[in-house]
Each structure stands twice: as C-alpha cells, then as structure tokens.
Amino acid sequence: MSALADAIRRGRPRLDLTRESPFAGLHRRHASVVDVVAQSIAATAPAGVMLVHPGAQFGRSGSLAFTELVLTVGLVVAVALVIGMFSRRISSTGSLYTFTTRGLGPWAGIVGGSALAMGYLAIAMNTLSSGAMRIAGLVTSEPGSIAGVAVAVMVCTTVITAGVIARGLRMSTRILLVLETIAVAAVLAISFAALSSTGWDLAPLVPRPTEFSPDIVMVGIAFALIGFVGFESGAALGPESRRPFASVPRGILVSVFATGAVVLVGTAAQLALVADDPTGPWASAAGIGWFVDLIVATSFLACSLAMTNAATRLAFALSREGVIPGVFGRVSPRGVPAAGAILIALVVLSVPSAVLLLGGSRDDLRIVTxxxxxxxxxxxxxxxxxxxxxxxxxxxxxxxxAAVLSTVAGTALLAVLCTAVASTTATDPIGLVAVLAILGLVSSAGMVRLRRGTGVIERVGVHDWAVASDTIGGDGEVPR
Structure with a gap:
C-alpha cells in the first residue's frame, strides 16, 4: 500500500476546523476551470470588441492603433499575473476588493470595491443598451420605435439574466461560453476572409514614427483597455470552484491569452481594411452589416450577463461582511445569491431604460457610463x-x-489612469464630475458603515477557508 493510500485509510478528522465558511450556503467546489474561463472571456466580450473598437482606435491613434493594442495586451497579462499572486492564496467572491483589503487595509479596500462595482455596473449597462439597440435596429427601421423595441429587448434580456444566474453558476457560465464561442468563431472567420481579400497586407499595422506621441499612446491604451476589463471576474468564482487556488489563476490567464489573441487577429483584419472605409470596414468589405450587428449584439448581451454575475458575487461578499444590506448575502436552495442577482439585474435595466424612455439616446447614457x-x-x-x-x-x-512585476504594472496603470482622467476632463467634464461624485458617495457610505457598524471593520476582507467537511472524515467537525 502506498503512503498516500495508507494516509487516506487511517485518516482522522481535523478537529480545529469550523463547521461553516464565511460563504456558507454557496454551492461550493463544483465549478471547473472551464467555468472560470467562460466567465472571464464573456465579461471581456471579445467578439463585440473586435467588431467595434479597432475602427474607433484607428480614428483616435492612426497607425499607432495596433501598437497600442499590443502594449495593452502586455499590460493586461501583467495585471493577470499580479492577480494570480492573490488568487493562489485567497479565495473570495469579492475578488479584487478582497485582495486589495488584505494588502492595503479596509479603507483602501472600500475604495477599490466601490470602483470595481462602478465598473461592473457601468459596463453591464453599456453593453445591455448597445446590444439591445443593435437588435432593435434589425427588427425595425422606424426611428421613432427603435427606443421602445430596445427597452423591450432589455427587459427580456434582464429576465433571462436574472433567471439564468438564479438557476446556478454552471448554467450561467456554460450559456456564456456557448454564446461567446459562436460569436468569436464567426468573427474569426470574417477576419481571415478579410485578411485574405487584402492579400494579407499588414502594412497598416506598422506605426509611423511621425505620428508618435506619449499622450496619444496613453489615451489609446486606456481606450483599448476597455476591451479587456472584466477578465478578472473569474476570480469571484473561487469559493464555488474545485481546487480554486489552481483553477482560478489558470482560468484567468487562459482567458487573457485567448482574448488577446482573438482581438489582435480581429484588429489586424479591420486595420487592413480601414483605409478604404474607416467608419465601417466590415460592412463595406463583405456587405454583411446585419450579421455584424447580430454578432456584436450577442457578444454584448452575454457581456452584460457576465458583468451582472460578477457584480452579484461582489455584493455577496460585501453583504456577508455587513457593509451592505443582508439581502445580497442570502442564498437560494440552489446555492446561489438569487435575490441579489435579481436586484442588481433590475438596477442594470432601470438606468438605460429610463434614459431611452425619457427621450435620451445611448450616447447620453455613455456620457457617464x-x-x-x-x-x-x-x-x-x-x-x-x-x-x-x-x-x-x-x-x-x-x-x-513579484515586487518588480507589481511595481511596473501598478505604475503603468496609474499613468494610464491619470492620462485618461486628463483626457476626460477635456472631452467630457460633466461625465467625469458625475463619475467622481458617484465614486466618492459610494466610498464614503462604505467607510461610514465601517466606522459605525458593529464588528464590520473586523470582518472586511473575509475570504473562504477549508471546513471540516472538505477533509477526510469530515463528519468530525466541531461547531463554531
């Protein structure tokens, strides 16, 4: 008999483990690397990004567009490696919020958590409204009825989103994987066809030195980074994953490399065509504008689901710590925070719907989001x-x-953040003021809760841990 088999045969329960983890009630240890990858990839919406961003990137940066994207991919990989330093040691639905709290303390953690929540909700609203508007444009050509159709599509999508999340984690991630795989496969096929039609002319990818400017590159990286945000959301599935300290960092890296490769191919194809028609190279090259809209809509609606899923897990962690109301920390018999998912889905629906129903446009929404x-x-x-x-x-x-990687990535991100804020100040001061006000109010409310809530500050940054039932002879656990 091997030493491992002998140890298993003679295994004794650990009597120093508690009966429950802080995330008790969640369906623990059932998700796989595939689920982590599906969540992370869907949140980045690579198919939609490939069809929308490159043309806008070229309009901003000219021949520097592809170089900016390559630099962005490198920065995202560095951030993913930094996140892996935490996810190999800590498992929490709070993901970056919990990681920041464990490193810098509860006050910085609240700021980071507020920023992350704002990002999740903003992108969820953006992609929900964008996907719905594209579907509405396919359904009707009447300008006066597009807003009403779009709101109807958003309502249907929200009902499906809340229902899918409430049904369980694996259902939501597998649906995300199927939707995004179909969309990415279609876009890759179009990309290779487009590159073939240009004779694989990659000259537009080479930057012209005369166009180089540090400010342009920084703003371009900030814009390109929007195509990758959400890749870290797979970390929120840690407590629900099998072998979380291995599956989460591995899944995040796989999703980053896969998304980066797909976006680089799609961008190369678009830039190869963009000289002929900067406003819509896909449609002009192949006459398939309706198909492009359908792919983008599918990818963006899947992204909205993924962002809502991530926001639900973040709210679950904050609720279990006592920072936000307890309803977000309740779980259904299926082991998912269904009530929180429904409430967050309704928030994501209400803002863009109100803007459209009151006569506004998606551009009005994007001023803030x-x-x-x-x-x-x-x-x-x-x-x-x-x-x-x-x-x-x-x-x-x-x-x-680890110190060098963290310092380089952090410095680069802070430089890009400062440049983005300066650029937004010049182009969209009202939106910037609104964003800073929202971030300040949410962070302040969280800090007040830390100071006044009984025992809240001691619980902030809580993470999952092994319980007696996770071990051999798990029936021998002791009460808390």
Missing part, C-alpha cells in the same frame, strides 16, 4: 497591484520578481 467603466476598472487594477507586494511581504513570501 463610459468614463465610469474606464476609471473604475483602472483604479481597481492599480490598487490591487499596489496591494500585492504589501500582502506578500506581510506573509513572508515577497520575491524580487
């Missing part, structure tokens, strides 16, 4: 990079490589 998504995620990513070396030093595991 676009800078909210950009600033929220940049701030959350920067804080987790600053927190990583502090956390590792505290537990005696800081290495030179």
């Amino acid at each position: 676009s800078p909210a998504g950009m600033i929220g995620f940049l701030l959350a990513y920067a804080l987790v990079c600053v927190a990583a070396p502090v956390f590792l030093a505290r537990i005696g595991e800081l290495t030179t490589g």
Whole structure:
C-alpha cells in the first residue's frame, strides 16, 4: 500500500476546523476551470470588441492603433499575473476588493470595491443598451420605435439574466461560453476572409514614427483597455470552484491569452481594411452589416450577463461582511445569491431604460457610463497591484520578481489612469464630475458603515477557508 493510500485509510478528522465558511450556503467546489474561463472571456466580450473598437482606435491613434493594442495586451497579462499572486492564496467572491483589503487595509479596500462595482455596473449597462439597440435596429427601421423595441429587448434580456444566474453558476457560465464561442468563431472567420481579400497586407499595422506621441499612446491604451476589463471576474468564482487556488489563476490567464489573441487577429483584419472605409470596414468589405450587428449584439448581451454575475458575487461578499444590506448575502436552495442577482439585474435595466424612455439616446447614457467603466476598472487594477507586494511581504513570501512585476504594472496603470482622467476632463467634464461624485458617495457610505457598524471593520476582507467537511472524515467537525 502506498503512503498516500495508507494516509487516506487511517485518516482522522481535523478537529480545529469550523463547521461553516464565511460563504456558507454557496454551492461550493463544483465549478471547473472551464467555468472560470467562460466567465472571464464573456465579461471581456471579445467578439463585440473586435467588431467595434479597432475602427474607433484607428480614428483616435492612426497607425499607432495596433501598437497600442499590443502594449495593452502586455499590460493586461501583467495585471493577470499580479492577480494570480492573490488568487493562489485567497479565495473570495469579492475578488479584487478582497485582495486589495488584505494588502492595503479596509479603507483602501472600500475604495477599490466601490470602483470595481462602478465598473461592473457601468459596463453591464453599456453593453445591455448597445446590444439591445443593435437588435432593435434589425427588427425595425422606424426611428421613432427603435427606443421602445430596445427597452423591450432589455427587459427580456434582464429576465433571462436574472433567471439564468438564479438557476446556478454552471448554467450561467456554460450559456456564456456557448454564446461567446459562436460569436468569436464567426468573427474569426470574417477576419481571415478579410485578411485574405487584402492579400494579407499588414502594412497598416506598422506605426509611423511621425505620428508618435506619449499622450496619444496613453489615451489609446486606456481606450483599448476597455476591451479587456472584466477578465478578472473569474476570480469571484473561487469559493464555488474545485481546487480554486489552481483553477482560478489558470482560468484567468487562459482567458487573457485567448482574448488577446482573438482581438489582435480581429484588429489586424479591420486595420487592413480601414483605409478604404474607416467608419465601417466590415460592412463595406463583405456587405454583411446585419450579421455584424447580430454578432456584436450577442457578444454584448452575454457581456452584460457576465458583468451582472460578477457584480452579484461582489455584493455577496460585501453583504456577508455587513457593509451592505443582508439581502445580497442570502442564498437560494440552489446555492446561489438569487435575490441579489435579481436586484442588481433590475438596477442594470432601470438606468438605460429610463434614459431611452425619457427621450435620451445611448450616447447620453455613455456620457457617464463610459468614463465610469474606464476609471473604475483602472483604479481597481492599480490598487490591487499596489496591494500585492504589501500582502506578500506581510506573509513572508515577497520575491524580487513579484515586487518588480507589481511595481511596473501598478505604475503603468496609474499613468494610464491619470492620462485618461486628463483626457476626460477635456472631452467630457460633466461625465467625469458625475463619475467622481458617484465614486466618492459610494466610498464614503462604505467607510461610514465601517466606522459605525458593529464588528464590520473586523470582518472586511473575509475570504473562504477549508471546513471540516472538505477533509477526510469530515463528519468530525466541531461547531463554531
């Protein structure tokens, strides 16, 4: 008999483990790496990004567009590696919020959590309204009825989103995986066809030195980064994943590399065509504008579901700590925070619906949601990079490589954040003021709760841990 088999045969229960983890009630240890990858990839919406962003990127940066995207992919990979420093040691539905709290303390954690929540909700609203408007444009050509059709599509999508999340984690992630896989496969096929039609002319990808400007590159990276935000959301599935300390960091890296590769191919194809028609290269090259709209809509609606899913898990962690109302921390018999999912889905629906029904447009919504998504995620990513070396030093595991990687990634993110804020100040001051006001109010409310709530500050940053039932002979656990 092997030593492992003998140890299993003679295994004794651990009597020092509690009966429940802080995330009791969740369906623990059932999700796989596939679920983490599906959540992360769907949140980045690579199919929709490939068809929408490159043309706008070219309009902003000219020949520097592809270079900016390559730099953005490198920065995202660095941030993913930093997140892996935490996710190999901590498992929490709070993801970056919990990581920042464990490194920099509860006050910084509240700021990071508020920024992350703002980012999730802003992108969820943006993609929900964008996907719905594209479907509405396919259904009707009457300008006066597009808003009503779009609201109807958003209502139907929200009902499906809340229902899917409430049914269970694996259902939501598998649906996301199927939708995004179909959309990405279609876009890749179009991309290769487009590249073939140009004779694989990659000259537009080469930057012209005369167009180089540090400010243009920084703003371009900030814009390109919007196409990758949400990749970290797979970390929120840690407590529900099998072998979370392996599956979560692995799943996040796989999703980053896959998304980066797909977006680079799609961008190369668009830039190869963009000289002929900068406003709509896909439609002009192949005459398939309706198909492009359908793919983008599918990808964006899947993104909205993924962002709502991530926001639900973040709210679950905050609720279990006592920072926000307890309803967000309740779980259904299926082991999912269904009530929180329904409430968050309704918030995501209500704002864009109100804007459209009151006579506004999607551009009116984006005045606030676009800078909210950009600033929220940049701030959350920067804080987790600053927190990583502090956390590792505290537990005696800081290495030179980890310190250098965290410092470089954090410095780059802060530089991009400052540039993005300066650019937004010049182009969209009203939106920036609204975003800063929202972030300030939410952070202040959280800090007040930390100071006044009984025992709240001691619970902030809570994470999952092994319980007696996770071990051999798990019936021998002791009460808390």
